[in-house]
Amino acid sequence: MKEAQQKHLWWQESVIYQIYPRSFQDSNGDGVGDLRGIISRLNYLQWLGIDAIWISPIYPSPMADFGYDISDYTGVHPLFGTLDDFDELLQEVHARGMKLILDLVPNHTSDQHPWFLESRSSRDNPKRDWYLWYDAKEDGSVPNNWLSVFGGSAWEWDEKTQQYYYHAFLKEQPDLNWRNPEVQQAMLDVMRFWLDKGVDGFRVDVMWHMIKDKQLRDNPPNPNYTPNMATYEQLVPAYSTDQPEVHQIVRMMRQVLDSYHERMMIGEIYLPIDKLMTYYGTDNSGAHLPFNFLLLSLPWDAAQIASTIGQYEGALPTGGWPNWVLGNHDQPRITSRVGKSQARVAAMLLLTLRGTPTIYYGDEIGMRDVAIPPEEVQDPQGLNMPDLYLSRDPSRTPMQWNDQANGGFSESKPWLRLPDNYRRLNVQAQEQDPYSMLSLYRKLLKLRHEEPALNIGTYVPVPPEGQVLSFIRQHESQRFLIVLNLSHRPVFFKPRNLSCRGRIAIATYPEREGEAFNNSTSLAGDEGLVIRLEEA
Known part of the structure; x- marks a missing residue:
């Protein structure tokens, strides 16, 4: 089937925008963002050019891990x-032609969930097997050596029932036993509840954690571990994550989604390319988009990024649709990782690669990680491992809307502080500035929506030269050449084995837009170009 004849689904043509609800917009003055706050900012997202919104968890929770419990x-x-507020949000999102994706957390519950309260009440409770309960070893020690992502052993002793339960994260987040058919049915019913309301899909938290080794074999030591790494990384999680049976679970979830019209599933999966690809499933029976986090961890080096893009593109299964991520609520912000100037180049990379991009709120204005004093740290990962500076709070700070008190986020003191420069770095200051980061994002999003080559077109690599990363996006006779200087120094670009002419459509330095391109050009440091090529 020719590409032009294929029907591209909404999530293939969309740009996804992640909202961390605590930090987007506070509507009631309690210092914490909320659903009505999101509703009040939907016109901004529509103006920006966003197609789909992914909202981090909003469910009832003791907030031990800010909603992931x-x-x-x-x-x-x-x-x-309230649920009424959610219904209104969904209605307002759909009224603007956008989609709404909810966070789903099926690996674990809160220890305050009624299921777990029943499960731990006695060994013979009907829900005992809904969680992972095991006896101590003969010497009284933990069942095996598995570690918690948030530090220490992943086993917690329950004095009342004299057994350990497993928690991959906090002890307040006991893992569900997904081998139990009743657990499977209960969680699939949760999906149906929200799908019946009209949500357009789910981002599934820690998808690769959902099944554990039945034999409880010890994880092997990590030969690459160094003392400055998190304690969790002392072991390779060979038996506590990414088990073969997880794909049966993902297939079940996919079948639920496929029983509704054009709903989708994103999987949070931190794995190497070869293992990541298995989460697409056979014959597309897995996640529509197993999250591709490669750009979060790669060195900012043209040769390495070009090679990894090629490996990823080459590994995709037939019918598998690519996706790209530059930032999220668990990682340092892109501007803090590569710097203000290169963050503009990174935006151009994200929004011109083939596949569905996800933007993290605030990246479009160049928000940076904010220094949070030790006494203000909220994140359990930071509180449990203070010496390693692993708090995720710096990338979760309130959205900077304007130069008013608290950045227009709240009338009260926000749950996390804003940076000192928020009066200069905010949405209002950048909206009318043609040289701003926000204007660059908006131009890239507009062009992406208008041009099939940038939206659904094929990806053709151009061999990297030094720190210049370049590639072509093509659909039928339409072609765009993307040229990105990943260094701070000027370079001369002349592609090998390629002869092409055109005009610059978008440049990180807008003065160059409209300039002719004749098979070569000079680029300033930190410069990126999107060049519309003439038909060959």
């Missing part, structure tokens, strides 16, 4: 509003 999968935490 869920005590009720079919409600809304009062901090964020």
